[in-house]
Each structure stands twice: as C-alpha cells, then as structure tokens.
Amino acid sequence: MQDCVGEVFAPAIADNFLATGWRLRWEKRLPAYLDWQRAQEALGWRWAQAETRVSRVLPLVDGDSVELYGRIDRIDQTRETGKGASLLDYKTQTAKVIRERLKDDVQLPAYALLHGDAVQAAYVALDDERIAAVASVAAGEGDGVLLAAAEAQGQRLQSAFACMHAGARLPAHGVDSVCQWCEMSGLCRRDYV
Numbered sequence: 001m002q003d004c005v006g007e008v009f010a011p012a013i014a015d016n017f018l019a020t021g022w023r024l025r026w027e028k029r030l031p032a033y034l035d036w037q038r039a040q041e042a043l044g045w046r047w048a049q050a051e052t053r054v055s056r057v058l059p060l061v062d063g064d065s066v067e068l069y070g071r072i073d074r075i076d077q078t079r080e081t082g083k084g085a086s087l088l089d090y091k092t093q094t095a096k097v098i099r100e101r102l103k104d105d106v107q108l109p110a111y112a113l114l115h116g117d118a119v120q121a122a123y124v125a126l127d128d129e130r131i132a133a134v135a136s137v138a139a140g141e142g143d144g145v146l147l148a149a150a151e152a153q154g155q156r157l158q159s160a161f162a163c164m165h166a167g168a169r170l171p172a173h174g175v176d177s178v179c180q181w182c183e184m185s186g187l188c189r190r191d192y193v
C-alpha cells in the first residue's frame, strides 16, 4: 500500500511539490483506512471498481431528454448472488460534519440513480481518528428506500428541466446579507427575476 501511494503521488508531486502535503496527510490515515477496509471485508464487501463513469438519459414530457452523468469514487460488491452494490464516496471531512448535512444530501441518491442496482450508499469520512462510513439517510431505512430516493431525484430533475423548457423563471437563490455586497447581481439576474 505504501509503495502504491508513492507511485500514485509521484507524478502529482513532480508537477507540484505542494502535493507532498496531501501525500503526508494520506499516509497518516493509512492504518485507520486499512482497519476500516478489513471491517468492510468482514461484512462480505469486496472492492469492485473505482472512478466509475456513469450516465443516464431521462426523458422529458415534451419529448426531449436530459442526461445526468457523474463518476462514482468506489463500488463494492458481495459474493451473494443477486445482492446489489455498495456505492462509496470518499470525503476529506469528519463523520460529524457529513452527518450534519446528510438530511439535505442529493449526491448519494443521485449516484444510486445513475448506478441503478445499489443496496447502500455512503460517504467514507477520512478525517477522523477512526475511519467510518456514513450511510445515506435513504440507505439506512431499509431495502428499496435508497432506490426510491434515487427515483425521486430523477423525477425532480425531469420536472425541473420540463419547467425550464416551458419557460419557467429562474430566480437566483442568494442570501440578502451576501447579495448586498455582490457585483454579480446583473449576471445572476437577482435584481431582475
């Protein structure tokens, strides 16, 4: 693992010496990461893919379509036949910070929508002493809930794009206390829409 880290970071450090800071930071996390990885494997999960490009075309009511695409950090599988995948997204944050904004999270359901066969999705919080996976709120509520949340995100996108195609106004969502100092109000049209 240490050799692998050196190999992967070498071109980044050759390009920018400051990448050494990221390498040192990651090397400190290695023992905790390996503990977490062993726990995953004890639960039956095995690494299957990384940096997987995924996309999905969603039809719109006016006959047009919109393409959602992204890249999933990591996909694990079990040996159990017919059991779906586990989608993982690495975050250089603490589990506490991730948990605090989980209720508004759309990234993991969107990944589940793009993948189409996931039974769980989680953020891997890398910044704590012990590395932990913080599961999507939807994933923690039972079988099928994650995919239901994924479909709901798809419907939200379809509905939003259908409205935009029909000429819906797009008000900027700025906060007054910030917007009052901003010089971009003409660009975002906050003053006009």
Ligand code: SF4
Residues within 6 Å of the ligand: 172, 173, 174, 175, 178, 179, 182, 183, 184, 185, 188, 189, 190
């Ligand atoms: S660009 Fe500026 S004015 Fe527009 S929403 Fe953002 S902060 Fe407010």
